[in-house]
Amino acid sequence: MDSRTVLNEENRHNAYIEFKRKEWAKLRANVKLTLSEDDIKQLQGINESLSMQEVIDIYLPLSRLLNLYVSARQYRHAVRDKFLNSEHEKVPYIIGVAGSVAVGKSTSARILQALLSRWPEHPKVALVTTDGFLRPNKELVARNLMHKKGFPESFDTKALIDFVAAIKSGQKLITAPLYSHLTYDILPNKSLQFEQPDIVILEGLNVLQTPSVDELDKTFVSDFVDFSIFVDADKGLLKTWYIQRFLKFREGAFTDPNAYFHSYSKMSEKEAVAIASKIWDEINAVNLEKNIRPTRDRANLILQKSINHQVSEVQLRK
Ligand SMILES: Nc1ncnc2c1ncn2[C@@H]1O[C@H](COP(=O)(O)OP(=O)(O)O)[C@@H](O)[C@H]1O
Ligand SMILES: CC(C)(COP(=O)(O)O)[C@@H](O)C(=O)NCCC(=O)O
DSSP, rough: OOOTTOHHHHHHHEEEEEEHHHHHHHHOOOOOOOOOOOHHHHHHHHOOTOHHHIIIEEEEEEEEEHHHHHHHHHHHHHHHHHHTTSSOOOOOEEEEEETTTSSSHHHHHHHHHHHHSSSOOOOOOOEEEEGGBBOOHHHHHHTTTTTTTGGGGGHHHHHHHHHHHHHTTSSSSEEEEOOOOOEEEEEEEEEEEEEEEEEEEEEEETTTTOOOOGTTTTTGGGGGSSSEEEEEEEHHHHHHHHHHHHHHHHHHHGGGGGGTGGGGGGGGGHHHHHHHHHHHIIIIIHIIIIGGGGGGGGOSEEEEOOGGGGGGEEEEEO
């Protein structure tokens, strides 16, 4: 089935193979997939609250599946070159990670980056977040979009599509713009560079979004994504995770006088919770329902999270 087809409730159930956590965890069945002390250190560096059981039960089977997909793609390219009797440039495999603000896209993407780079078939795994393609605050202010950060219109979608198209054309050096949660803006003089990665993980709210009806002739970001993952959770949990992250930023990054939200670090916890709750309700929850969750059924795989970020169910497209 075309992975862009949006399913209704009746047929979405039939489009995916569903696994309860325990069934999914069994699919790790491969002796090579053990974690060394160094792996554990690296993974804990990604997020101190990340449980190693979660990595073992959920992300190791997922990285095994992805390794099989990437290897199959590499094999297909080798077949093409054999047929043409000429070698063509190496093109990275693109994995998309989509989902709500604060669902854990960036954490999941970083876990996958760490795990996938352990395989000899694809040691170079680059991670790009689509935040870098948000329009700078100056431009958002001019377009009256500051209260719409993260909505489709707040991104420079053309630049993002050009970026993924360039990766898929085999461009050797990839340069990605960067966004800072500290300055709450694009970093004007900074960028990330990668040289010929084997895999690019593209993480962001908008990875599975399509253009609006009046722009139907446009290309989608997902046209260039080889395998897409949607991370999902109940909206009550998402709000809690957003507020918790906001409080963490308040105690850490926001104490920096250069932080855009520095004033929040001086407020009482109660006031900060009220502000985070308002930002969630008025911006991120609206964006989730209107623009992000409707893209879930385009994903090749859905990770359904429950309390404490535990994945309770995995759905894999047939
Ligand atoms: N697997 C996980 N285990 C524990 N905490 C997590 C996990 N994934 C995300 N978090 C926490 O949830 C919050 C949101 O995660 P983050 O990766 O920043 O989300 P996103 O990139 O989707 O906005 C952060 O505070 C992060 O530490
Ligand atoms: C910059 C973002 C759109 C990116 O989302 P994320 O990487 O956290 O999923 C988001 O963090 C954001 O700033 N949303 C606007 C409202 C707010 O949360 O401040």
